[in-house]
Amino acid sequence: MSLGENIKIARIRAKLSQGEMAKRAEISQNYLCLIEGDNQVPSIAVLDKIASACNTTSSELMKESE
Template structure:
């Protein structure tokens, strides 16, 4: 396998510059350039750091493509959904390696009592979701909604909004927003 060519192909598919990948990976863009030109052969540790910038596992990197033009990734296993959350809220991004992605699809987990913060959120676009497990208090503008398993929401995300787990158990939501946020 031509590691340099493979790395460059994946980087370009992800629409990342060498500089952006270097920032994400904690290496220099000169090192990335040398790897892509096959001037240096990265150690497994260095390659792992580079792949964490996409994110991608070593197994995915070395997997043979399923024929020419295998196309865009389709399946994102649980272990391939990068964590984008902060604090005690987990946001697992689905489709992170899909080229030219237009939607943010998240698998969210909030422990009891957790919320998105005292400040209301607001950003361009729309978002929607469905509660899988737990109890959600959704603030949208001045309105308040209590949702349980199977209940869904859809709103213009320019309206100030906030999410709070009001149940005694973890809250699990699958949500989507557009344009992509993460």
């Protein structure tokens, strides 16, 4: 799976909408949508914020995307 797919799955497991997750990660909903669609690659800092919002780690999100 891609990084974007892993992020989307983690968001759904955390029962968060894109809007709520974007708010928690301090990014725009549009940017999150681009990341989940694999149209943007987040910086490590943003990936860490996304992981924190989903109660996981950035390494878990990247696990199968390598």
